[in-house]
Amino acid sequence: MPRPIHATIHTAALRHNLERARRAAPDARVWAVVKANAYGHGIERAFEGLRAADGFALLDLAEAERVRALGWRGPILLLEGVFEPRDLELCSRLGLWHAVHCDAQIDWLAAHKTQVPHRVFLKMNSGMNRLGFTPERYRAAWARLNALPQVDEISFMTHFSDADGQRGIAHQVHAFHRATQDLPGERSISNSAAILRHGGEADVRLDWVRAGIVLYGGAPDHPERTAADWELQPTMTLASRLIGVQQLQAGDTVGYGSRFTAEGPLTLGVVACGYADGYPRHCPTGTPVLVEGVRTRTVGRVSMDMLAVDLTPLPQAGIGAEVTLWGRAGSGAVLPIDEVAQAGGTIGYELMCALAPRVPVTALA
Ligand SMILES: *Cc1c(COP(=O)(O)O)cnc(C)c1O
Numbered sequence: 174m175p176r177p178i179h180a181t182i183h184t185a186a187l188r189h190n191l192e193r194a195r196r197a198a199p200d201a202r203v204w205a206v207v208k209a210n211a212y213g214h215g216i217e218r219a220f221e222g223l224r225a226a227d228g229f230a231l232l233d234l235a236e237a238e239r240v241r242a243l244g245w246r247g248p249i250l251l252l253e254g255v256f257e258p259r260d261l262e263l264c265s266r267l268g269l270w271h272a273v274h275c276d277a278q279i280d281w282l283a284a285h286k287t288q289v290p291h292r293v294f295l296k297m298n299s300g301m302n303r304l305g306f307t308p309e310r311y312r313a314a315w316a317r318l319n320a321l322p323q324v325d326e327i328s329f330m331t332h333f334s335d336a337d338g339q340r341g342i343a344h345q346v347h348a349f350h351r352a353t354q355d356l357p358g359e360r361s362i363s364n365s366a367a368i369l370r371h372g373g374e375a376d377v378r379l380d381w382v383r384a385g386i387v388l389y390g391g392a393p394d395h396p397e398r399t400a401a402d403w404e405l406q407p408t409m410t411l412a413s414r415l416i417g418v419q420q421l422q423a424g425d426t427v428g429y430g431s432r433f434t435a436e437g438p439l440t441l442g443v444v445a446c447g448y449a450d451g452y453p454r455h456c457p458t459g460t461p462v463l464v465e466g467v468r469t470r471t472v473g474r475v476s477m478d479m480l481a482v483d484l485t486p487l488p489q490a491g492i493g494a495e496v497t498l499w500g501r502a503g504s505g506a507v508l509p510i511d512e513v514a515q516a517g518g519t520i521g522y523e524l525m526c527a528l529a530p531r532v533p534v535t536a537l538a
Contacts, residue, residue: 187222410500427473466504
């Protein structure tokens, strides 16, 4: 028998979350962002649940090829554009739309030989200071692109640094609109946080929204709002089983570094899941976990292949008992990935993306 750890991708939940994103940004077309192998879900496994999207957005050319190989004939957008001139050949061949964020990418396009002009998304750096032309340099970049025979339609995009938080998006929305106001073309500025929090505003949702974490059931602004608050369903369950039980007495310690000391008698379950499966080692004692659908806590340090849980609420649980590290238990009980991430000092995005290759994954209808 293989080690009992297993991940499940919930196709119906992906479909539900996509619909939820659509409802939040009425009339906008939706890019399903499937970068990083569909946030760790697997592009091929996630595709069925996301095929009602208007397009797929990603970074990696090999991932774009995988989406085309699934039979997708609609739009595919390379969010970072191309990385070297010859990538443009693949864009021509597969009909990929691509971001243009720097002068070098315009130079490459100008030198590119193609029969089919490319659809491009000109990226503005409106304050994130990662990729894109500043508002001052944006029009000059547009004029250069617009003069190229290799370029078909030009669309406009920018990315928010604070759509989930205190600083908000108003300054970036303003900069974007001011710099693009009389330029003809479609526009895309919203990520998941902006879709959920501002999708009702026409000057924010615009023509295309870029839905990432919302599709995978994570709350982009956790813990201010939870996935349940946003009516999102978990799309990934990481589950395993108890492979050992220990009876501790007062003074006994647990795991590497003896980071936990029992204050009295305690029944401990040992779970076949560790950091080599993608469970964060940073999660301290007290991180929430479900055993047979009942909420309890982890105890001691997470090791490579195992972690320990407190069985106080489930004295009957023995070897083979179901453990849900995140996602949905057999009983239907849900442990939001965001809560586990928060305990480990990170965000749900990172946990999904870090699901380890050694964990077998199946997609459920
Ligand atoms: C990853 C990404 C998104 C999606 O972000 P979420 O917060 O997951 O919705 C949108 N736009 C760009 C440019 C991205 O890189």
